[in-house]
Amino acid sequence: MSEVNFEGVTKRFGEVTAVDHLTLDIKDEEFMVLLGPSGCGKTTALRMVAGLEVITEGTLSIGGRVVNDVEAKDRDVSMVFQSYALYPHMTVAKNIESPLVARKIHVEGEAEPRKLTSSERQQRIAEAARTLGLTDLLGRKPAALSGGQRQRVALARAIVSRPSAFLMDEPLSNLDAKLRAQTRLELVELHRRLATTFIYVTHDQVEAMTMATRIAIITDGRLQQVGAPQAVYERPQNLFVARFIGSPPMNTVPGTFVVDAGEPHVQLGSGRFRVADLAGTERLTGTASAAIADGTKVVVGVRPEHLVIGDGPIKAQVITVEWLGHERHVICDIDGEKVVIRQPSEGQPPADGELVRLSAIPDEVHLFDPTTTDRLN
Amino acid sequence: MKGRAGRRVKDIVLAIAILLPSAIIFGTFFFYPLYRLVYLGLHQQNRFGTAERYVGFSQFKDVLTGSNFTDGLVISGKYVLFTVPLGLVLGILLAVAANRQLRGIKAFQTIFASTVASSVAVASVVFFVLINPQVGYFKDVSWLSLSNPDTALRGVALSSVWQNLGLTFIIVLAGLQAVPEEINEAATLDGYGALRRFFRITVPLISPTLMFLGVVLVIFAFQAFAQVDILTGGGPAGSTETLVFKIFNSQQPLNQGTGSVMAIGLFGITLVVSLAQFLILERRVHYGN
Numbered sequence: 001m002s003e004v005n006f007e008g009v010t011k012r013f014g015e016v017t018a019v020d021h022l023t024l025d026i027k028d029e030e031f032m033v034l035l036g037p038s039g040c041g042k043t044t045a046l047r048m049v050a051g052l053e054v055i056t057e058g059t060l061s062i063g064g065r066v067v068n069d070v071e072a073k074d075r076d077v078s079m080v081f082q083s084y085a086l087y088p089h090m091t092v093a094k095n096i097e098s099p100l101v102a103r104k105i106h107v108e109g110e111a112e113p114r115k116l117t118s119s120e121r122q123q124r125i126a127e128a129a130r131t132l133g134l135t136d137l138l139g140r141k142p143a144a145l146s147g148g149q150r151q152r153v154a155l156a157r158a159i160v161s162r163p164s165a166f167l168m169d170e171p172l173s174n175l176d177a178k179l180r181a182q183t184r185l186e187l188v189e190l191h192r193r194l195a196t197t198f199i200y201v202t203h204d205q206v207e208a209m210t211m212a213t214r215i216a217i218i219t220d221g222r223l224q225q226v227g228a229p230q231a232v233y234e235r236p237q238n239l240f241v242a243r244f245i246g247s248p249p250m251n252t253v254p255g256t257f258v259v260d261a262g263e264p265h266v267q268l269g270s271g272r273f274r275v276a277d278l279a280g281t282e283r284l285t286g287t288a289s290a291a292i293a294d295g296t297k298v299v300v301g302v303r304p305e306h307l308v309i310g311d312g313p314i315k316a317q318v319i320t321v322e323w324l325g326h327e328r329h330v331i332c333d334i335d336g337e338k339v340v341i342r343q344p345s346e347g348q349p350p351a352d353g354e355l356v357r358l359s360a361i362p363d364e365v366h367l368f369d370p371t372t373t374d375r376l377n
Numbered sequence: 378m379k380g381r382a383g384r385r386v387k388d389i390v391l392a393i394a395i396l397l398p399s400a401i402i403f404g405t406f407f408f409y410p411l412y413r414l415v416y417l418g419l420h421q422q423n424r425f426g427t428a429e430r431y432v433g434f435s436q437f438k439d440v441l442t443g444s445n446f447t448d449g450l451v452i453s454g455k456y457v458l459f460t461v462p463l464g465l466v467l468g469i470l471l472a473v474a475a476n477r478q479l480r481g482i483k484a485f486q487t488i489f490a491s492t493v494a495s496s497v498a499v500a501s502v503v504f505f506v507l508i509n510p511q512v513g514y515f516k517d518v519s520w521l522s523l524s525n526p527d528t529a530l531r532g533v534a535l536s537s538v539w540q541n542l543g544l545t546f547i548i549v550l551a552g553l554q555a556v557p558e559e560i561n562e563a564a565t566l567d568g569y570g571a572l573r574r575f576f577r578i579t580v581p582l583i584s585p586t587l588m589f590l591g592v593v594l595v596i597f598a599f600q601a602f603a604q605v606d607i608l609t610g611g612g613p614a615g616s617t618e619t620l621v622f623k624i625f626n627s628q629q630p631l632n633q634g635t636g637s638v639m640a641i642g643l644f645g646i647t648l649v650v651s652l653a654q655f656l657i658l659e660r661r662v663h664y665g666n
Contacts, residue, residue: 052562073568085563089581089663102568 002063002164002197003028004049009058011044011221018044020221021058026165031191031198033212035205037244041221042201046167049199050079063164073103076113078158079167082174084150086142092153093138096125099161106162128156131193148179155190165197172207184210205245209233217241235366239373242301242366248329250366251307253337255300257292257367257376264292266300266365269335271314271358275365275377292367292376299373301366304329304342309350312359321349332356417637426630440638449620449639450646452530456619457598459534460541464594465587467538468545473575475546476553486550493543501607504536508608523609526616533608533617537601545590552586553579584662592654599647 004026011019019041026032034042047053048060051072060067067075078099086095100121104113107120116124129135132152142150151171158166171187172180188211191198202208208215209229216226217240225237236242242250255268264275292298309330316332316339328349330341341358343349350356367376418437422429440446475486492500507514510524519525521532556579564574580587602621605611611618611626618626620643627636 050562050566052565072566077566079563079566081559081563083557083559085557085559087560087563087578098564099567102570102573104568 003061004165004197004199005059005061006045007059007061009045009048009060010056011041011048011053012056018221019048022218022221022223024216024223024226026197026199027214029195029197030213031188031200031211033208033215034199034201034218035208035215035244036203036218036224038203040219042218043169044221045218046079046169046199046201049075049165050077050167051075052079076106076161076164077167078161078163078165080151080154080158080169080171082170084142084154084171084174086150086153086157088142090141091138092134092140092142092145092156093125093129095142095153096128096134096138096156096160097121099157100124103161124160124162128160131159131190132156147175148183151175151183159190159194163196165199166194168198168200170202171200172202172204187211205247209245215245217244219244235375236301237375239299239301239368242368246303248304248340248342250301250303251339252299252301252368253334253339254370255298257294257296257298259294266298266367268300268314269316269337271312271334273313273360273365274362275360275367276363296376297370298376299368299370301368302360302364304340306361306364307339307341308359308361309341309343309356310359312357314358314360316356316358318350318352318354318356320352323349330356332358334358414637414640417633418641419634421634422630424629424631426633432634436634437638437641440635441642445623445635446620446639446642448615449618449623450642452616452618453599453601453620453643455530456534456537456601457595459531460537460598460601461591461594464538464541464545465590468542468549468590469587471542471546472549472553473579476550489546490543492540493547495540497540497603498607500540501536501604504539504604505608508532508536524613526612526614529609529613529617533601533604536604536608537598540604541594541597545594548586548590549583552583556582581663584658585664588654588658588662591658592651595650595654596647599643599650 006022006024006026009019009022010017022041022045034045036042044053048055049062051067051070055068062075062077087098090098100116105116106113107116125138126135129138132155134149134152134156137145137149137153142153145153151174154171172183175183184207187198191211200207200211212229214226214228215232217224217232219240225232225241227235232241233245236245236250239252243252253268255266258265258267258272260272265272266275314334316334319331319333319338322329322331323345326345328343328345330343330350332339332341339358365377368374369376419431419433420429421432421436471489475482475489495503505513508516508518508521508523510516510522515521520528521535523529523532560578560582561574564578569577600621601619602625605617605619605622606625609617611622620639624636624639624643627633627639
């Protein structure tokens with residue numbers, strides 16, 4: 001009912017291509033996060049769904065209906081802007097009421113959308129205010145509200161028309177860290193209550209990982225990977241996704257794939273270690289990975305928590321140890337490449353300059369093609 | 378103790394040194410003439426300016442209630458009514474039209490704003506080319522005619538409207554550009570059409586700008602002189618003699634007393650009108666953050 005489908009959607013501003021042939025299916029009731037660095041095109045994609053940007057090429061559908069030429073107000077979507085965009089001269093109540101005044105609203109049980117009566121509007125305003133804890137603030141103007149309260153007014157204004165899809169453009173970026181964490185939980189709860197499609201744009205991977213049902217990673221206007229947070233974390237499809245998701249980021253080091261005694265290995269510097277059977281990974285994903293030839297140059301990706309200091313085959317030298325309280329990060333050098341290892345903070349940390357031996361958990365080694373940056377295993 | 382006193386003296390000397398230039402300028406060009414005005418208003422002079430006598434506030438009373446002043450006040454008042462609403466509306470329309478991301482829009486913005494660069498005298502002379510009753514391009518447009526006492530004031534007012542368009546346009550445009558684009562987009566998503574968006578969202582958000590312009594344009598209109606002098610010389614039959622024009626004409630020593638009183642009267646009226654505008658409009662102006 002409220003799926004959003006991008007089919008080859010492209011947006012060009014003169015010479016610049018902001019969104020490049022985006023094909024993405026956002027399912028009904030899911031919390032889809034569009035994640036990517038600044039300027040990657042995620043906000044432009046969101047604005048195209050809202051109807052604030054004209055689509056250059058491709059087809060956009062909402063709820064099965066092609067909406068390329070449908071006006072913003074007739075698309076049955078609501079948007080929460082990064083700066084909230086509250087009307088400063090209107091009270092909170094009037095701000096919340098504003099989508100109901102001029103738009104035709106879908107009413108449950110009725111086929112055609114229509115204008116609401118005054119009492120219906122008041123009822124919805126009260127309901128939205130109750131949901132977001134704004135009942136005591138209805139008479140105030142935005143200038144008299146805190147940042148968090150303003151954001152809730154923006155949310156109330158979005159939910160009051162009960163749209164098919166909620167669009168959010170980095171709504172947490174103007175909040176302080178503590179409020180951000182709290183609001184994340186509230187938004188997840190809101191999504192659960194409303195059972196409606198949420199499309200959420202952010203550059204913060206923590207927000208994406210904690211809130212999304214699926215994440216779509218975008219850079220340079222192109223979709224890199226779409227999947228559940230766990231899938232994107234555990235099996236990044238290319239180097240960009242591998243390095244973008246995860247904090248501290250995945251270690252990526254050039255190496256060589258070698259077949260040693262019939263088993264797949266990777267040569268990293270002077271050390272060689274076993275990686276998981278390619279057949280094994282086939283079992284996990286259900287797709288056959290093309291066999292990698294012996295001697296292929298690869299980029300090896302291992303997450304900091306999957307490297308272990310002990311008596312493994314990789315020789316490295318400790319540069320420094322960062323202590324974070326609950327864990328420590330040991331930064332090492334493997335033949336000129338810097339690598340970060342996460343360790344619990346118990347026990348004696350390695351000394352600066354100490355020579356250590358590392359091993360990697362075979363199932364958690366990711367191999368990428370150095371030229372195409374695509375995943376190989 | 379000595380050090381602190383010494384520093385205080387230094388501060389005072391520095392303060393005086395910094396304030397002195399402004400004080401001298403204000404004193405010479407504002408406070409002294411004001412004082413002279415009041416002085417002249419309290420005295421009457423003979424034709425040659427060789428003798429004067431004190432007459433006190435009775436001169437004030439006579440002049441301010443006399444027909445010369447009240448005629449001038451009516452004409453100035455009409456002038457305000459002709460120039461201010463029309464000037465504001467046209468300025469807003471132009472600013473809205475020019476506030477777009479279109480190719481070449483800067484050229485139009487420059488053209489619309491250009492009248493701000495000309496002086497009143499130059500602009501009036503240029504306008505005269507258009508409505509000169511003998512050879513002007515629009516000499517046959519009867520409702521503006523400068524040779525008809527009933528319509529001459531409108532002709533002069535129109536020249537003012539045109540001249541002030543540049544200033545009004547620039548200031549309203551600046552106000553429009555200060556409205557965050559996201560608010561316009563939110564209004565679009567809320568289903569507001571262009572007209573509704575303009576009156577319900579844009580106008581309230583530029584209301585401080587509009588109020589400022591309203592006050593400034595009224596003050597300009599009360600001060601109208603050069604336009605009158607160049608276009609009609611006060612005629613025909615004194616129908617365009619604004620207050621300032623009358624004050625200007627009272628420069629002979631015999632009339633300096635009455636002229637001064639009229640000037641003070643104009644000052645008082647402008648002050649009252651401006652205050653009234655503030656009080657009435659202030660409640661409806663929204664100062665956002």
